[in-house]
Amino acid sequence: MYAKTHEILTREAAKLAGVDEKLIPNLCFGAKSPDLVPDYSYKVYLTYRGRLRVRKTRVKHHEPDPSLLKKYVVEARHRWLKGSREDAAKLVGRILHYVGDSAIISPSIDDDLHDQMERKCSRINPRQVIENLNLFKPIGKRETLKVLMDSLEKGPASSALEAVKRTLDTSFSIISSILSSPTAPRRFRELGDRCYEYFKGRKNLTLFLSLFLIILPCINLILLSLKLSFAIALASLIFIIIPSMIAGISGMIMYRSRDMNTALYSARRAYGSLPWIVIGMVISGLIIFSIGHTVVLTLLIPEIPMTVIIYHRLFKISEWKRIKDEIDWFKWE
Numbered sequence: 001m002y003a004k005t006h007e008i009l010t011r012e013a014a015k016l017a018g019v020d021e022k023l024i025p026n027l028c029f030g031a032k033s034p035d036l037v038p039d040y041s042y043k044v045y046l047t048y049r050g051r052l053r054v055r056k057t058r059v060k061h062h063e064p065d066p067s068l069l070k071k072y073v074v075e076a077r078h079r080w081l082k083g084s085r086e087d088a089a090k091l092v093g094r095i096l097h098y099v100g101d102s103a104i105i106s107p108s109i110d111d112d113l114h115d116q117m118e119r120k121c122s123r124i125n126p127r128q129v130i131e132n133l134n135l136f137k138p139i140g141k142r143e144t145l146k147v148l149m150d151s152l153e154k155g156p157a158s159s160a161l162e163a164v165k166r167t168l169d170t171s172f173s174i175i176s177s178i179l180s181s182p183t184a185p186r187r188f189r190e191l192g193d194r195c196y197e198y199f200k201g202r203k204n205l206t207l208f209l210s211l212f213l214i215i216l217p218c219i220n221l222i223l224l225s226l227k228l229s230f231a232i233a234l235a236s237l238i239f240i241i242i243p244s245m246i247a248g249i250s251g252m253i254m255y256r257s258r259d260m261n262t263a264l265y266s267a268r269r270a271y272g273s274l275p276w277i278v279i280g281m282v283i284s285g286l287i288i289f290s291i292g293h294t295v296v297l298t299l300l301i302p303e304i305p306m307t308v309i310i311y312h313r314l315f316k317i318s319e320w321k322r323i324k325d326e327i328d329w330f331k332w333e
């Protein structure tokens with residue numbers, strides 16, 4: 001789409017969403033930015049001579065990379081929660097550029113049709129389609145990402161009018177969700193309250209498990225560095241040390257927390273590091289097994305049942321399953 005079209009559609013969607021007027025220039029600036037400062041993706045590949053190289057490619061606008069846009073959505077919301085309102089609005093605008101372009105057929109598929117569609121889009125006055133829009137305000141991260149993915153999956157629109165309508169619909173959803181109140185709405189708040197109470201009722205268990213996760217890798221490190229140099233011992237155990245420490249320290253913060261926001265955020269961090277403990281345990285385990293230090297290997301094994309216990313005793317409640325992905329989307333005070 002033309003820069004002007006991006007700007008007009010972004011401004012219209014922002015007005016429909018009732019965004020603070022002062023942020024509209026930031027949204028529009030962002031909506032024009034990917035044509036001026038493109039996004040790149042990096043891929044590592046092997047040359048036929050067996051060398052590793054990195055390939056830098058421009059992210060396509062008409063067939064954008066969904067994972068990049070998902071990352072932008074989460075990042076924009078984090079900026080908004082931190083109070084960086086202008087920066088959040090600029091990044092939202094950047095997402096909207098891709099939303100608009102994805103509704104137009106790529107010039108690499110049909111150059112003439114692409115040019116024709118863009119020209120037609122630039123002639124449509126968004127005011128004329130407002131009555132036929134299908135405006136939806138998502139609540140929370142899951143719903144917002146779903147709206148974005150559904151819009152991208154539809155691919156190029158069949159007509160310029162359709163492209164404009166879809167861009168307005170999706171832009172409205174994204175703006176009104178990301179730039180909405182940081183406070184969790186009631187239905188999430190109630191789930192959060194129940195999780196918070198649940199964690200509070202398991203404080204001693206949390207403390208015990210956290211200490212275990214912090215101390216065990218340290219013992220392993222000391223034992224292994226008695227046999228190997230400290231640097232080699234650390235290099236072989238780093239894969240288990242990092243996630244185990246993150247989970248342990250997050251658990252300690254959970255244990256000491258006096259407010260819901262800290263408790264839920266650290267619970268989310270601890271929960272997120274559990275799979276990495278298992279993965280790290282396998283990698284470090286294989287390294288130590290190949291070196292042949294079975295004693296240290298045996299001492300690593302308790303990490304696995306501990307991870308399972310943490311999952312079962314702290315996180316296996318339906319309330320947690322329903323809000324775990326929404327925690328970093330809101331503030332819980």
Ligand SMILES: [Zn+2]
Nearest residue numbers: 001035061101
């Ligand atoms: Zn573009």
